[in-house]
Amino acid sequence: MARLLSGRVVIATHNSGKLKEMRELLAPFGVEAVSAGELDLPEPVETGTMFAENAAIKARSAAAATGLPAFADDSGICVEALDGAPGLFSARWAGGSKDFSAAMARIERELAQRGATNRRAHFVSALVVAWPDGHEELFEGRVFGELVWPPRGTLGFGYDPMFKPDESPLTFGELSSEEKHGIDWENGRALSHRARAFLSLAASCLRREG
Template sequence: MRVVLATHNPHKIAELQQIVALTRPDLEVVGYDGPEPVEDGVTFAENALIKARAAAAHTGLAAVADDSGICVDVLGGSPGVFSAYWAGQKKDAVANLDLLLDQLRDIADPHRAAQFRSTIALVTADGAEHVVEGIWAGRLAHAPAGEGGFGYDPIFIPAGQDPASERTVAEFSADEKQAQSHRARAFAALVPLLENL
């Protein structure tokens, strides 16, 4: 069975393909080559549905779209839906990360709580719509660490680690990240819906 992933982001395509391979090896995730819709929603769910609807209409396939970002408690949940554009319209991941660290420069560890959130929308070929969410709790580091991942991974320290050996997501192996990430959690909630396709 083929499902189109409604993104032009190669990192997200590779990540979802790895997650799918672990849970639904019979499912082929293909990239989307159609026009990019304007993401003018103010929530992750609204933006995910905008993308999934456009991809389903363009390809005639069931479409899956993810909208995700980092939500920092002390910033009232920001950057949130603006995570990719936090430092401006260029989608500069390094500038986004640097700006967020600068904004939290004087904030102590107990107040650096954050969550990666992923909302995945599924729009089927017959127009049925479903939305699921995955949350990965943790806190922000004071400086980037690690070479893996992308986006805010170098400053996100997932909760539940041994305090003596905590690592950022960028220091995780790809397999570790795929097993725990917000997208993996959201996709786990999506799997039963895909089985009904």
């Protein structure tokens, strides 16, 4: 049975972009969010073979270290013509310096090397909520679209500037925060992969204020 989240929670991330999005998504629910980075928690080694497994590793680690409920996102971009790469290794393609311009260039370079004309790709987000007593909840979201080159837009983060979702003529890098991960609560709709996963999480584990 789903368990409600309230009070203070830990967002198990050291990624400022993810933290910003998650805080904005949590805002309507009166939940106080603090990040693993702000608490100086170490980043656990992600040994999973699926997004959900890595998200669970991060959430469990933060919950155990703080005694608070924690949730973590593990996400990435999967390119059809690259057999789903970079996928689970999306962050690693950016290297230790988190240079996503280089990571996007690598995708484009590898597509060219394969002579690929298929530019279909999708983002995946797995959200895991973990409580200190071991209870866990998993929610997933996906968004499908096309890769563009050169990248467009300076908003968002990561691979956003080269991904155009099917539902928009703009890339994620050209969309405002509200356009990208705003949620239509009345109709249960969202655009980004993370917002879609969060929509499922909210339906099970959160209650809107007022």
